[in-house]
Amino acid sequence: MSIRTITFDAIVVGGGGAGMRASLQMAQSGFKTALISKVFPTRSHTVSAQGGITCAIASADPNDDWRWHMYDTVKGSDYIGDQDAIEYMCSVGPEAVFELDHMGLPFSRTEEGRIYQRPFGGQSKNFGEGGQAARTCAAADRTGHALLHTLYQQNLKNGTQVYSEWYAAELVKDGQGNVCGVIAICIETGETVFFKAKATVFATGGSGRIYASTTNALINTGDGVGMALRAGLPVQDIEMWQFHPTGIAGAGVLVTEGCRGEGGYLINKDGERFMERYAPNAKDLASRDVVARSMMMEILDGRGAGPDGDHVFLKLDHLGEEVLHSRLPGICELAITFAHTDPVKEPIPVVPTCHYMMGGIPTNVHGQAIKLSAGHEGQDQFVNGLFAVGEVACVSVHGANRLGGNSLLDLVVFGRAAGLFIEDALRQGMTQYEPSNDDIDQALSRVRRWDESQGGESVASLRKELQSTMQNHFGVFRKGDLMHEGVSKLAELRERVAKAHLEDKSQSFNTARVEALELDNLLEVAEATAIAAEGRRESRGAHARYDFPDRDDENWLCHSIYDPLTKQLGKRAVNFEPKTVDTFQPKARTY
Amino acid sequence: MKVSIYRYNPDTDREPTMKEYDVDTQGKDLMVLDVLNLVKEMDPSLGFRRSCREGVCGSDGMNINGKNGLACITSLSSVAPGVKEGKKALVLRPLPGLPVVRDLVVDMTMFYNQYEKVQPYLQNSTPAPAIERLQSPEERAKLDGLYECILCACCSTSCPSFWWNPDKFLGPAALLQGYRFLADSRDTATEERLARLDDPFSLFRCHGIMNCVSVCPKGLNPTRAIGHIRSMLLERGI
């Protein structure tokens, strides 16, 4: 089968914050760059980010120091964040944030005219010794929206070529495993095209839709991770899923941690501020994994509210109408719409909800994708032609638990870093790997499978089953036997998905086809998560096991690395060698 | 409950039809998007856009019982009395005035082109400082009610002036963004921006009908922004 080929120097798959920061960098330098996104870029999930972008710009506190931010991030990661990458992010961060202001991002302001910063969970001054810091730069509670629109505007200004509403279906590799580009489908016309490029950058975002209840957009189906796994590439720390403490009960819609940063707090059904018991110092601003587990404990101990005792409350009314309307206007809207609650008057019902994928495609600080390399232990080997940035990547700056506001920083810092690196590599002359017809045909086989399907189960019913399996077997608290059962269920689901049916085979704007292709990816991410979660036999960060309740630094102070070809879990060393500061040694993590 | 949806697939249909569905909502006050998702489970061929499902991405602007709005934050009880109870049908059509691609999906090209025409990006000819450009809270407050636009096109596609002159009149959404940059103390291209708008059509086709204001799901007020630009243009003329 021969299909149309479009050739670029670089293609970026994903028009969220990470993808658009990367494409902007390359467009500015004049290389032929395409941005491919399955939704119009400003409809990407980054638009939902509320609370802000954490960075030591020294506005709220003139003495703030990026090393303090680094300390918090390393501790937050439960010590499996790579210290060289965290160092890079925290030290380069201020430059990247000031650039956003220069691009026009409408940050909220202080009286001095500087960017407004609010306190977020897990933040401290002076390496945990100086009390709560306020380090999260905010545009009211719409920071992601402001950031995403600003980046889109800059891409417009710099003439990035945008393929909006194009769905990337598969990586194209040559016989040696070098990446040559992607197969993508124009959603509007149904045309399938080979996008050929020297550099392919994945910026496809998260995958929260593997769970039944999530704060994530409906489009967060893990397509990048799915494509990588199908190409035989490994993923790292994929068992590490963050459950955000404050998803609106029932709806899953998020209310930002900024609510607690501004002075809100959690109460159980008796009105008790229970976080004082679990984290006496940081209280409601302890790290997310800690707060989410505390909430679940309250609920499991019978102190949950509502007829089913299945949630707690976030109290905000004491902050007063003025603060709520000026600092948290979006939250007030969401609470009224989705919880039928006006936070000015009543507390919001909340429950820990799947929120963020800490794991993903392993990369170095330049976004270069790392592959498994038997015989090269301790020395990273890269996948030629492939890069990953943003939530789909695992650099890893978040380790076992991401701190609030660190994802938006990750997007702009590493989107930019990958752009700079590729720019430079292109200037020096990058190789364009050439796939054979067979290679392309191979990449088309999955699309063809769906297009030729004659009967079988529906996509919607299989998706539901997958989501409830993940919800029930791989939630906030995990247990060996329950996970084992989950892994078998997913294996069985895999066989059924392989025979599922796409009824609608039409070409124009066929969203049923997109959802079918997305289901394959949900399955890949879910299975990798399940096997990695069962395999990591300890509790660390977001990964909490009843049967292995303690952190085990002797065996597990390392990344997990899942190999899709063998379905085995291996280990990869964490970086403990920052370049300009001393190593932060693992210690007990208390808040 | 009864749902009536505009269906058109250019591959197979010669002309659009309204298709009726019977959906079991269990009496709940669902959002219109939830209802669409239920319909899609029964009939996967139904096409519509959606992403955030919380009113911030602007994907699912559509015409709901005669009024433009976002499906994901429009509850059945707010559509019209009797809809939630199934006494009255929920009627869903694509946004008016734009070409239909399929079912509830419209071609937004014209709308995006208008947006691009106002040069929706900050322009500042002075060298950037080492930190952020300072801006007082009062200056920043001028951007409230402007920057929050999600480009859903509910406003422009309810504006009669846009229907008649989509090629020349910029429409409320683009003009709101035009003003967002005129109002930003960090932008220095005021004169060029005004000059680009100073013709009989780009702006002056707005007749203050206010349809745009009444449908904006984010509670924004394009008419007021257009009024501000108008005053700036008049002042500049003197």
Ligand SMILES: Cc1cc2nc3c(=O)[nH]c(=O)nc-3n(C[C@H](O)[C@H](O)[C@H](O)COP(=O)(O)OP(=O)(O)OC[C@H]3O[C@@H](n4cnc5c(N)ncnc54)[C@H](O)[C@@H]3O)c2cc1C
């Ligand atoms: C409700 C909510 C609030 C949050 N608030 C904050 C916050 O305040 N601070 C913070 O730091 N973090 C926050 N986060 C996390 C943060 O928003 C995300 O991690 C981040 O936005 C991810 O950005 P991204 O660029 O990696 O991907 P996304 O923004 O998710 O973009 C992914 C892009 O990839 C495209 N894509 C995906 N698959 C394909 C495909 N197959 N073909 C073509 N294109 C494809 C999509 O169209 C999209 O453009 C929040 C998350 C949620 C859920």
Ligand code: SF4
């Ligand atoms: S006020 Fe102006 S822009 Fe708004 S609907 Fe009326 S004519 Fe259109």
Ligand code: SF4
């Ligand atoms: S002004 Fe309002 S209605 Fe118009 S595009 Fe923006 S958000 Fe939508």
Ligand code: FES
């Ligand atoms: S789905 Fe995003 S606005 Fe409705």
